[in-house]
Amino acid sequence: MFPPLCQGSKGNSMGSLPRVSLLLLVLNVFLLTGPSVQAGKIMVFPVDGSHWVNMNLLIQNLHARGHEVTVVRTATSWYVKESAPHYRSITVTLPQAIVIEKEDFFVNFLIKMLEIKREGSVTGFVKFYWEMLNALSDIHKQASLLGVEIFENKTLMQNIRDTQFDMVLIDPGLPVGVLVAHELKLPTVYNVRWITSGEGHFVVAPSPSSYVPTSAHPVTDKMTFIQKVKNMLFYFLNTCIDKFIVCPHYDRLVDKYFGPDVKFYHLLQGADIWLMRVDFVFEFPRPTMPNIAYIGGFQCKPSKPLSKELEVFVQSSGEHGVILMSLGTLVKGLPTDITSEIAAVFAQLPQKVIWRHLGERPSNLGNNTLLVKWMPQNDLLGHPKIKAFVAHGGTNGVYESIYHGVPIIGIPLLFDQFENILRLEARGAARVVDAAKLTRQNFLEAVQDVLNNPSYRNNMKRLSAIHRDKPMPPLDTAVYWIEFVMRHKGAAHLRTESYKMPWYSYYSVDVIAFMLAILLMLTAAAVGFIRFICLQLCMKRKSKQE
Amino acid sequence: MFPPLCQGSKGNSMGSLPRVSLLLLVLNVFLLTGPSVQAGKIMVFPVDGSHWVNMNLLIQNLHARGHEVTVVRTATSWYVKESAPHYRSITVTLPQAIVIEKEDFFVNFLIKMLEIKREGSVTGFVKFYWEMLNALSDIHKQASLLGVEIFENKTLMQNIRDTQFDMVLIDPGLPVGVLVAHELKLPTVYNVRWITSGEGHFVVAPSPSSYVPTSAHPVTDKMTFIQKVKNMLFYFLNTCIDKFIVCPHYDRLVDKYFGPDVKFYHLLQGADIWLMRVDFVFEFPRPTMPNIAYIGGFQCKPSKPLSKELEVFVQSSGEHGVILMSLGTLVKGLPTDITSEIAAVFAQLPQKVIWRHLGERPSNLGNNTLLVKWMPQNDLLGHPKIKAFVAHGGTNGVYESIYHGVPIIGIPLLFDQFENILRLEARGAARVVDAAKLTRQNFLEAVQDVLNNPSYRNNMKRLSAIHRDKPMPPLDTAVYWIEFVMRHKGAAHLRTESYKMPWYSYYSVDVIAFMLAILLMLTAAAVGFIRFICLQLCMKRKSKQE
Incomplete structure (x- = not known):
């Protein structure tokens, strides 16, 4: 049932193959509420730490619905275990562990930040911010090497191909899965709130900075003028971090493996379905897209009696x-x-x-x-x-x-x-x-x-x-759209490809410039014509007077 | 069960009061699938003609769920009957029938348009277009008088108040219901595709003209440069039609009954839920908003055997x-x-x-x-x-x-x-x-x-x-959100009020101007400072040479 994915040369190891419980399968026949779906093969690229808690819950539910789940993890993973009853794993050994895989990273980070905040020194803060940006760059550099390890390991790649996965489920906080999905020509679903360096919506939906608080800017959707100015500056800052600090690590991979016609950011924007861990009792209302499904609070469940x-x-x-x-x-x-x-x-x-x-x-x-x-x-x-x-x-x-x-x-x-x-x-x-x-x-x-x-x-x-009070509970919504993508091999009808336009085209700067140019030419022609007529009249009057 | 809404002085008549079938009510106890909901009182403002076919289906379903539905109709209505088993009506007699209530209007319109198209004469077309704009203005002028008739009829208004409706369901193609809902301080749900003079999305969601085809411009979401130019021109044209031809009729009513602080367009934009008669197998993917629920094709049902x-x-x-x-x-x-x-x-x-x-x-x-x-x-x-x-x-x-x-x-x-x-x-x-x-x-x-x-x-x-393949069939989705609005007295958490900002504020023109001004001042100061330094140096050198 589970084709063997063999270990790579650099010590990649394969997690245990779980036995799908017969009871669960039988139960599923009764529990299946959505349209019927063939058991699918799902490849998962999670992010370690608290993100994994959510992803794991989703995987448990997918497994309970009869799907085969394969999780790609690093050998040094903090939360993602090599073997579990509900998934098998592909373990990749990186040259260096990703720093966020260490619990101490966050604790040390917090201790340092509190120190600096209490000191209140501006140079201290700037230095800390600079270190933070360096850490961010390191994280993505290390994470991008996961892609190199996978692509360079021909045996592993062949085994992945042979498995014939139906789709890739990705937490795009660390977006290597996006590249693997592109290589395998597989549809993708994101389990997302944070992506590369900001909130997910900013990558896929219009986000007018006049009322949509930018990531890392703690304001509401009703801003004062100065808050709006700061909001736009934060927007620029986040864009710059994305463009110059985070994406270059993945751009290098894309250039190497897919050539110059493919842009990493377009791959990132091109997911079929965005399962957004957001709910509008929490998030301020803002523009969204047809391929975003909201699953905020999907981990919540009724309480059980206490000990x-x-x-x-x-x-x-x-x-x-x-x-x-x-x-x-x-x-x-x-x-x-x-x-x-x-x-x-x-x-x-x-x-x-x-x-x-x-x-x-x-x-x-x-x-x-x-x-x-x-x-x-x-x-x-x-x-x-x-x-x-x-x-x-x-x-x-x-x-x-x-x-x-x-x-x-x-x-x-x-x-x-x-x-x-x-x-x-x-x-x-x-x-x-x-x-x-x-x-x-x-x-x-x-x-x-x-x-x-x-x-x-x-x-x-x-x-x-x-x-x-929802048409469908958020966890069911998540499972529904994952299965939808497997049933229909993507969700192209919900996904705009407008992001492939250059920015000046997307924002109609070219069209506006063209129309202004026409307007200017017409005005100039009209002014010229009027001047010409006036001159003629003056000349006539002059010659008459003479 | 149905409090009497008496007739107005101008011949408003009251439709028959249907008896709610006991069997249906009992059945509903079993069929109720969503969260429990008290039977609510719903006021409906439909649009005549083919729009009514859809609205009527929705009303039938709301009635079957135990809600009391009251439809506001004109005495000359073409499709909306005065009495029906599933609703009662408030009939308002207008000074003049709304022209779209006459079947011949559309047929004559079509015959004329085909004639002009076949002739291919530009002046003919311009003349026809001008007549069309006049007809549009007439339609909205006549429709707006429905509001006057309701507001001026004190007995009717008192009876409407006494009924204590829970919400207003509106087809905003003719948006008088929006004003009545505002007067009654009731939440609103739209059953909408066309609103005043364009497609519904354009009033409530960002609609980048670089890839969202404007209403009345038959192009796809992948446009050539010239199509993009035309698309923007159509956008301006539609905005002008809305601003100068359609809205003034309702602005007058708003000025008269609600004073200068209330803007008709803000009332129009402020619906709690937009039940959009659109599906993305049909519409091109485009930005949307959290308070838009898609119900395209909600009228479809399995076929029955033929005669x-x-x-x-x-x-x-x-x-x-x-x-x-x-x-x-x-x-x-x-x-x-x-x-x-x-x-x-x-x-x-x-x-x-x-x-x-x-x-x-x-x-x-x-x-x-x-x-x-x-x-x-x-x-x-x-x-x-x-x-x-x-x-x-x-x-x-x-x-x-x-x-x-x-x-x-x-x-x-x-x-x-x-x-x-x-x-x-x-x-x-x-x-x-x-x-x-x-x-x-x-x-x-x-x-x-x-x-x-x-x-x-x-x-x-x-x-x-x-x-x-949907998490919930579109008709159920429509009923769900209507009942949601009644359960929670609106859906404020899904609705941005950003439209209340002036346009330059919404599009951050003020913020960008401010930032450019700061940048300019800083540049000027820097240039001034450098010039000052240079001058000082030159003077020093000169005095040295002297």
Whole structure:
């Protein structure tokens, strides 16, 4: 059933071949709700870290529907295991591990950023930003080598060809899969929010900077004039980062393997379906495209009962209820002086607190606070006793909060977390506290505001009701479009190829220039004619007078 | 159950109050598939003619789901009956009937247009175009008076208020309902393809003229440079028609009833949900918005068995099969010399022909051709013996053809029909014959090409398969979003209000001007500084030399 994909010469190894459970297959016959679909062969290019959590869920569902999934991973992968019951893997050994595959990378990054923010030194910030750009370039350089390893390994390529995949599922944060799909002439589906260096929409849909906040610019869709100016500058900056820092690494591969007629950016823009991890209870309304399907919150599910011990702790909170705190994968990154302030605030509250915490235990921890290394976050968020969630604003936590209607006190730390929390704040469902400026006073004030002002909870409940009210649940939507692409060998009818035009043509600069030129010529001709007539008349009058 | 809406002083009459069938209500309990919804009260502003066919179908479904539907109609309405089992009506008597409520309007229009096209005289065309613009202005002037009649009739308005409608469903081709919804502060849903003077998307979504064909400009999404120039000119023309011919009639009403702070165009743009009668197997891919739901082809349904006589006729065609011909509501408009050419071609074919024809019987009609005054078009199109459809390209017929996979020989006559057929032609599923230039030769050639070249049928079958493959059938999608708007009292989270910005702000002209000014000032300052330094140096050198 699974044709053998042999190992490459550079130590590529093949993951275990899972046995498709007969029971699952039989169940699927009953569960199949969409149009019938042949079991397909799907090649997956994931991104490591928290992105994988989402991709893995999608793969589990595809496997449960009877599809064969093959995940391309690096030998040094942090989250993506070599073997799993629901997929097999192609393991590629890179000359050097991709830095984001190391957990410490993000933690160190966070510690450094907080330091610089607290110092408030401009040169420090510029230096840090420069280092960040270098890191970004390194990440994509290392990731692009995955493409080289695959293309140069003739045995592996032949085995991939022989497998006759039906499509490629890609997280285009690291877009090597796009090149492999082009080589194999296979349709592609993206599981995407971030792509190369910005938010996915910016690559595929019109994004008027007058009301669409640019990636990394934390503003709402109603901007002041100065915010609009900054928004456009951020847009230029992101475009430059994409053009000069990220894409050149992939351009080199495209030049080498596909020749000068193929442009990497066009390949990137040309996915059949964009499964966008966005929902409009969260994102501000903005232009979109027919081949974008929204699957924001597809990982959310009803909560399960808690363990006996946890249930006892939660119930002991009485009428006051419980506050959750978790900073996701960055859980280790908060300096002790900040955690100490947080602990002091928690100690003053009548609520109980469950805090996912690693590292040194704050000395001033109250009796009401339970420190845990891991918690069943979704099950807790769905528990009626939970009153608020202190979170860093990673997408998964944000969507789980929306799904269960729990208001957030946000301590955004890195990347999109600032924008994420801002979106909930704009809807009156969250309060933000700046980690670099967090004090006992402002944190307490924020927590008490969210606990005591019912508007936060009501707004989040309203968002939750809207979020859950969809023609099709987002996870089913994702599976539907993946199978659609396999059924019809792509989705060309939904995908414009207008991006292949040069920019001046796309924005009609050429047409406007042509029309202005015509207008100018006509005006000049008219003026010339009138001058000529006037001159003639003057000459006549003169000759008469003479 | 239905509160009485009394008649107005100017002879407004109230339609019969239908009894909601108990059986239907019980059935609905079982059929209700979406989230539970309270039976709602829906006010409907339809457009007469073929538009009503679609709206009526939607209303039937809303009624079957237990909602109370009230249709606002004029006393002179052509299609919208005063009483029906599935709705009640508010009938408003206008000082003058809206001209499109008369069937003859379109037929006369067609006859005149064909005459001018055949003459090929430019002055004739300009004169005709001018008359058309006048007619357009008249239509909207007459339609806007519907608003005056409603607003001025205090008893009617009070009764409407007392009914406590939950939402307003509008065909914004004639957009008076938008004003009534604003007055009642009710959420709105559009059932739309054409709005005021153009295609709906142009009012609500970015529409780059470099690849989005403008309304009334029959080109594909891949244009030559000259086509792009024309496309932009058409865009300007449509904007001018909207601004100077259509909207002023409604602006007057808005000024009178809502004051200077409210803009009619903003009300028009502000619908909660746009149920767009478009599908991307038909329309070229283009930018869209989160509050647009696509319901193109929602009227299509599986075919039912034919009557015995018709089945016998169809079966008598043997292996050659049957050709259908119908020009929809314009069936009477084709001059006899053209129908005679068509009849001659049909007479030569081995196929049988079923031709929906009113008026004089062509003298040269073949034995293989059956003339009918009406035909069960959908049931015929779904019959396996039907080989091709000779159609004018009205939307309903086009979508029925797509649904059943029957290729088209298009004889577009008016309005959007040229664009509609062109879209199918671009996908290799139709041939076009210009009615004004139709001859025995070119019509025969087109029919034989579609019959004998299997690519037309294969392409249409492919479109059909894609069209039918949707997460939710389009009619259910329409009902879903109407109920969504009632459940959540609108869909503000999907609707941008960016259109309220002035155009220069929306297109960031202000921001770009500001940035250019800053750049200019900085350059000037730098140049000034350099000149100053140079001058100083020169002076020093000079004084040294002296």
